[in-house]
Amino acid sequence: MLNFNPRDIEKIDDDALRIVWEDGHRSEYSFRYLRQNCPCAACRDEWSGQSLLDAEGVARDLKASRAEMVGNYALCFAFSDGHATGIFSFEVLRKLCPCAECGPHPGSRFN
Ligand SMILES: [Zn+2]
Numbered sequence: 619m620l621n622f623n624p625r626d627i628e629k630i631d632d633d634a635l636r637i638v639w640e641d642g643h644r645s646e647y648s649f650r651y652l653r654q655n656c657p658c659a660a661c662r663d664e665w666s667g668q669s670l671l672d673a674e675g676v677a678r679d680l681k682a683s684r685a686e687m688v689g690n691y692a693l694c695f696a697f698s699d700g701h702a703t704g705i706f707s708f709e710v711l712r713k714l715c716p717c718a719e720c721g722p723h724p725g726s727r728f729n
């Protein structure tokens with residue numbers, strides 16, 4: 619059973635975020651990677667789960683200007699490309715963890 623409760627959420631760089639989960643697992647995401655995996659209806663087909671986004675078209679130096687808690691179950695990011703409708707539940711974030719142990723996911727190489 620994966621743990622979906624974050625113990626610590628930290629912006630580690632202009633373009634990266636780290637979440638330490640209650641079970642001690644650490645996830646590091648580039649904002650570009652999060653943007654590429656944005657779960658909102660404009661980026662992902664709600665029925666098929668297919669990405670509607672051109673992942674390679676996302677700027678390499680994408681940043682997040684803002685990160686906000688949504689209730690106590692999700693984070694919402696305002697990305698530097700102006701996109702701010704993605705609500706990333708902690709369950710989604712944990713499943714997106716790009717580390718070697720959790721991967722592979724499409725585009726999950728942390729760079
Ligand atoms: Zn989106």
Ligand SMILES: [Zn+2]
Pocket residue numbers: 643644645715716717718719720721
């Ligand atoms: Zn992981």
